[in-house]
Amino acid sequence: MAFLRRTVGSGIRRYSQGAAKEWLTDDFLDSLRAVVGSAKVSAAAVVREQHGHDESMHRCCPPDAVVWPQTVEQVSLLASTCYSRGAPMIPFGTGTGLEGGVSAIQGGVCFNLTQMDRVLELNTEDFTVAVEPGVTRKALNHFLRGSGLWFPVDPGADASLCGMAATSASGTNAVRYGTMRQNVLNLQVVLPDGKVLHTGGQNRRPRKSAAGYNLTGLFVGSEGTLGFITQATVRLHGIPEATVAAVCGFPSVKAAVDSTVQILQAGIPIARIEFLDEVMMGACNRYSGLSYAEQPTLFLEFHGSTGGVREQVEATGEIVKSNDGSDFAWAQEQEARDQLWAARHNAWYAALALCPGRKAYSTDVCVPISRLPEVLVETKKDLLASKLTGPIVGHVGDGNFHCILMCDSEDDDEKGRVKEFAERLARRALAMDGTCTGEHGVGLGKRQLLREEVGDVALSTMQRIKAALDPKNLMNPGKVL
Template identity: 55%
Template sequence: MALVAAAQHRLTPAATDAAIAALKQLLGERLSTAQPVRDQHGRDESWALPSPPDAVVFPDSTEEVAEIVKICAAHGLPVIPYGAGTSLEGHVTALQGGVTIDLMQMNQILKVNAEDLDVVVQPGVRRKQLNEYLRDTGLFFPIDPGADASLGGMVSTRASGTNAVRYGTMRENVLALTVVMADGRIIRTSKRAKKSAAGYDLTRLFIGSEGTLGIITEITLKLYGIPEAMAAATCSFDTLEGAVNTVIQTIQAGIPVARIELLDDVQADAINKYSKLDLPVQNMLMLEFHGTEAGVAEQAEMVQALASDHGGQNFQWATKAEDRARMWEARHAAAYACKALRKGCEIMATDVCVPISRLADCIIETKDDVVKTGLVAPLVGHVGDGNFHLSVVIDRNNPKEVETVEAFSERLVHRALRMDGTCTGEHGIGSGKMKYLTAEHGEAVSVMRAIKKALDPDNLMNPGKIFSL
């Protein structure tokens, strides 16, 4: 949760102006140095302090991105890829100035291969846009991080979300990428085959690289058939332990639940107030089941029985599409619901992930820590895969409060690492969690640095993110 400020620019103003002039000649009006545009592109939805670039460009093809990168490389100017701006760890801040490459005009769905269950898209396509386009094909793309993020950004941060317990994360659902390298070369990491043993797995190298190794300009994604039946449910618990143990037993029993989300009582109350729902103000699971009519009914009955054994009550079912959509929209708006709890305050969103056998321990210790420190920190989680989030509502103008939250965040991360978990399950490292990477990976970070130096020797690709050089 580092309060990141802009680092000193590496270039003289004259050198920067020369680079921008060359880009202007290439792009014309699709380059902007207007302060409002720069400010917009120097921030995301994270706690990191804004840091605007020197210019913003809006390419419309892979070849144009390659020409932009070549010009920037020739002048030693950093480049920062930008999508929907929904990242949560300072991924898009221009810490050393440079040029932000806004990829949202590259928003074409290039080809649907329905027989092969895959689709080729440009990076500016948003996940909702893709599923709307696919609706009549009987197919859908399941990865749902909550925000209507761009698919390029989702690849770059290795996004997951509410459906990950059944369908996996972006890591499992990307087949191939087209990437512009730091020197302007264009590479394709793989073919469309569902499996390959040919050479290094470059696709996985770029997934989660946060724009530090290259700029993704084309993505081939797996698709899935829309299930015959879907049903969603909520179930409340007197204790967090009862809710978490229900999750653990559900996963261990092999029940193929599609979504299984945890909300503590503070979060349930916040959602009620913000989204005008009437959920019980208790610890709660939100679940969704996909499959045949009979399969969904069987899954639901099994989970309900497990929940009842752990004190689960007040089961409420939603089978109509509009009811399910309303329920999940409220869940996805959880961060905004948290922010509304304290007028004039901000949220510091953070996440960790632990092996599911340690999930109850980690959540209960964390909840005790929240209570002891007196923080307003609603808890939600994609707990089917051991991942949970806190949205700490904080007055940034109160130094003592900021210090308390910094210390709490550090304890949370080290608690997860002690339980053989990770400092971030899906938000990524960005600039906000750089200091924890060595604690998690040790000497492996030196290997990451070696890869970075080999592919981007001048450190021009989104510098100041993941680790320092």
């Protein structure tokens, strides 16, 4: 990989570890500056390091340069310039990914899209809004205050909406409101050669369409390997009349997850149902200053009319009681609910605090709801046998859960055990007709598992799509496929 720094009187000095990159010249960098201005192009080592990794354990692979476009026209011109020179291109949003999706493993140019941060078009009567890639989910919901609407897809991190589309993000509300796949109506995408594509037609925002191939669905979850998502039109939802949250402990993992399955089978329209095992609850108590029982626990939330929520709570309470669950700890006022869910959202940092100085690797699998009790019980046994610290937290309402595995990056034996455990967990999910990733994506670490999951024919079809849209393999190369 080539490393760059600015030097007085000599432009760029190149430090090479391997074959030289023919495209990496002063002239090339000058062509990028001509599009966005000198202040919006950086080859400084510290900037490149910041853009060479996400929150995963994958090693940092810095790009050779970072650019900050302000408009879709600039993204198009920058992409065309890179394409003509054969320079790899890596989209960058907030950097909150967990599968190494922003690592520049072949070097290249990182496109930091955070300064494209406008809410472009709000249609309250149609429940839609169009946003640029720098708009985060919290910023959008702040913008929507007073409109009676909100955007419910909540992966925990304050990720950008277009980044969430690129990774097909999910989160705590998916059981009721769906994932990004169900909430994206149209995308504006800059293709690798600079052409601008509107996946559903320019400015179109119908709730559904049967016109042609589902190009929007193709780019949702593409992880930056097919193009730059520069605008997303998403569904909005009405803020419910009443919201009630609750916490309930259980004597065992199986009892908690059995309750989840039975709540869903009963058709109760629960908004959130999150599982935290006893290790995760202990970590959350210490990190967030709480005093919940350290046992397998469900965090639940109910949305609807006042009467409807009351009925949901009563029906859920009966199911919980039949599985020896504790009495609900309630939170109805906004402040109390925010405090309760803050503990859940801080689970990643609470887990890190369990083992100061260690890094964390968050696994991510999803299975059919009926197999959830079995896979969680087997996973707990595997954790104990592997002698690993791995709190479990999950969006169990849609069969998705994570082990946050603590790992000493200097301990090769422990790193090996973490890797082997993660692969066993993924293959256990595949054996139960599930998927190796429910929301984090494939990125760098799960490419072989993707092949095992979908098979050679499906994988070769994906490869042909990639080759058709990105024949030079310049868009985020080395990811997914």
